[in-house]
Amino acid sequence: MWSVLLVFVATYILIAARRLAILPIGRSAGALAGACGMVVLSALIPGAGLTPDEAFAAIEPNTIGLLLGMMLLSASLDATGVFERAAAWVARRDLSPVRLLYVVTVGAGLASAVLLNDSVCVMLAPLVDRTARRAGLDRIPYLLALAMGANAGSALTLAGNPQNMLVGHLSGISYRDYLLEAGPAALIGLAVTAVALHLLLRRRIAARTAPPAIEPAWEPAPPDGRPSALVPLACLAVVSVLFVLGANLAWTAICGAAAAILLHRRDAGGLFARVSWPVLLFFGALFIVVAGLQKTGIPEQALRAMSPLLPSGPTLGVVGLSLALLVGCQIVSNVPFILLAESYIQSQPDPHLAWIATALISTLAGNFTLLGSVANIIVVEVVGAEREIGFRSYARVGVPVTLASCAAALLWLLLAR
Structure with a gap:
């Protein structure tokens, strides 16, 4: 042992x-x-x-398959330059610093609900960084908005992030049921995240680091040689509809990605190169490590010993579970903690509600610290902001944002039930 x-x-x-x-x-x-x-x-x-x-x-093949399918769909959409065109459109609108913050936060959140938060951060981090610099703004608030908005918005669906994919498999909750029950709470969490970021960063948003750049309006790269965005958008729309209708999430995403590749009739090597294979390897190996620990019974014994310290009952039990998730996801990350706590979640008086709360809180908890979500690390590393966004500076914003968004989302979820 x-x-x-x-x-x-x-x-x-x-x-x-x-x-x-x-x-x-x-x-x-x-x-x-x-x-x-x-x-x-x-x-x-x-x-x-x-x-x-x-x-x-x-190894849980449904989670791995869904991740692979969504990564390929995101890569096929990115290859068309649609994100560059969207960023150029925003730049031409010459938004105020505050409006730009809300656009980044809410836009990243809604995109992550459909395309997977990690993929959205990989594709949008350079564009957000460039937009802020061109406007002569401090880039840090907008990078934080991208990471935290992507995390919060990914709670909207079971395909928004890896932990929600795992919850969908372990709980048996359908994509449609989750969307109807957790969607409003997740939208509230996203809205609270945007407002909290505005309040906490208002001084940095108002201050300009440099005059706006005087240069021709930013235009995306010429479309020569690029495939049309209509094909991946259509495939993504069909996949989303099939998700709602109850189709198998993993194979629907994989078939949607295969359809996008076939309809483009191009060498798919570039798309496969955009897939984050290390992330897939990471989750596959993590399943094995956690299963080894679960075999000893240590996690179950620890949770049983801790349960008397947490509130009990249909409502208070969910509050206690949320507190455990908020702390546990910071210690061992959200996916392994959910795997370790599966029996405890299932033992709640209302397991269905407990699983919904698990998906919501474990996702919003990713904003608590810099290490709370892979998306946070991606944003920092892609644009080279390691010195500007450290553990402490992130926590000063992430802790209040997370507490506020978790409280608002959980309150709505409990009132709705």
Whole structure:
């Protein structure tokens, strides 16, 4: 038991150390090393770790497949230059700094609900950075708006982020039911996020770092050689409709991506190169590491020991679960914490409501700290803002934004029930 716990802790240290720039081996490599450790442990100590067959069985194919399909759809849309054209359209409107903040926050949130928050941040971070610089504005508020808006908005659907995909599989809640029940609460969370960012960053938004750049209006790259955006947009629309109608999420996304590739009749090598394969490897390996720890029964024992300290009952139990999620997602990240807490969530008086709250709070909790969401790290790293957005400077904004948005979304969810 303790040997498995040691492998799990060592894996998490490797993952966190990459994000803290102590051991530069990467999140995916750290998770892969942990997965290998669980399998090697089973060979060295009978009954410990996972056998090779158990390790492969632990990987959740529906989550991996949905991630792959949505990444390919996002890549096919990005290849058409649609995001560049959207950014150029915003730049031509010469919005006030405050309006630009709301456009970035809400726009990133709505896009993430359809296209996956990590993919949206990869595609939009350079464009948001360029828009702010061209207007002579401090770029930090807008980068924070992109990351936090993408996180908050991704709570709208089960396809908005990896943890919601996992919740959809574990709970059996349909895409349509989740959208109807959690959608309004997620929209409120997104709105509160935008307002809170405005209030907290109003001084930085008002101050200009430089005069607006005097240059020709920003236009996107010429469309020569680029495929039409109509094909991926149509495929994405069909996929979204099928999601609502109850089709299998993973295969619907994969088939939608395949249709977009076939209809373009082009070499798909460039699209596959845009897929974040390390992220897929990371989640696959993480499933194995968490399954090894779950086999020991330690997570269940820990949650049982902690449950008397949390409120109980149909309503207060959800509040207690939300507090546990808010803290636990900062310690071991949202996806592994949901995997570890599955039995505790299922044991709630109203498991359906508990799963809805899990998806909402675990997503909004990603804004709490810089390490709370992969999307945060992506935005910082893509535009090279590591020195300007540190752990403490992010937390000064992220903590109040998260507490306000979680409270508002949870209150609406409970009142609606």
